[in-house]
Amino acid sequence: MTTxxxxDDHPAIRLAVRMLLDRERYSVVGETGDGAVAAQMARELKPEVVILDIGLPGVDGLGVIKRLRLLEPCPRILVLTGQPAELFSRRCLDAGASAFVHKDEDLDALLFVLKAMVKGYSTFPDLSAQRSPLMSEEQRLAKLSDQEIMVLRLLTSGQSNNSIAARMNLSAKTISTYKTRIMEKLEVGSLVELLEFSRRHSL
Incomplete structure (x- = not known):
């Protein structure tokens, strides 16, 4: 039985996923809404699979993936998130995840991907054929580093430079530099435009 x-920080999501897995004879060995303790739980419980939301508040979900990849034995990681696939699926793949499912998909899709992943397959959205009026914005977002994405998400959540600096163990001046660089890459002229840009892409 796969463990x-x-x-995920949403109790309703955790409950729905747990019920699905129980029905399909998977063994849920633990759950948490805190990405900071996820790696520790994985180290102690040694699950074969981690189903991870990278949109956890105040937590760098990509960093969680990288920490999980350092464990021995290393669990297979299925990202289940509301974050845009155009921006995050490639980053999750590069960080070491094995599969990516958007929360807009139904639970049957999650189950299909989970079964494929357990058998050794990697499953990620095919973004090559996607074209939309926002493609130029998607390309600009793709220029951001993982650290810049994290700063942008924290800015969008309303946090100040000082609080972001404390959370990321950086100086406020460094965060200010990050913010300037992000605005240049996204080609926005003000903090208001930056926040509107970020919210349009569900960050």
Whole structure:
């Protein structure tokens, strides 16, 4: 029986996923809404699979993936998130995840991807054929580093430079530099435009 750890800050999502897995004879060995403790739980519980939301508040979900990849044995990581696939699926793949499912998809899609992943397959959205009026904005977002994405998400959540600096163990001046660089890459002229840009892409 495949063992699973669920990491999502929404109790309703965790419950729905747990019920699905129980029905399909998977063994849920633990769950948490805190990405900061997810790696520790995985180290102690040794699940074969971690179902992870990378949109956890104040947590760098990509960093969680990288920490999980350092564990021995290393769990297979299925990202289940509301974050845009155009921006995050490639980043999750590069960080070491094995699969990516958007929360807009139904639970049957999650189950299909989970079964494929357990058999050794990697499953990520095919973005090559996607074209939309926002493609130029998508391309600008793709220029951002993982650290810049994290700063942008924290800015969008309303946090100040000082609080972001404390959370990321950086100086406020460094965060200010990040913010300037982000605005240049996204080609926005003000903080208001930056926040509107970020919210349009569900960051």
């Amino acid at each position: 699973v750890l669920i990491v």
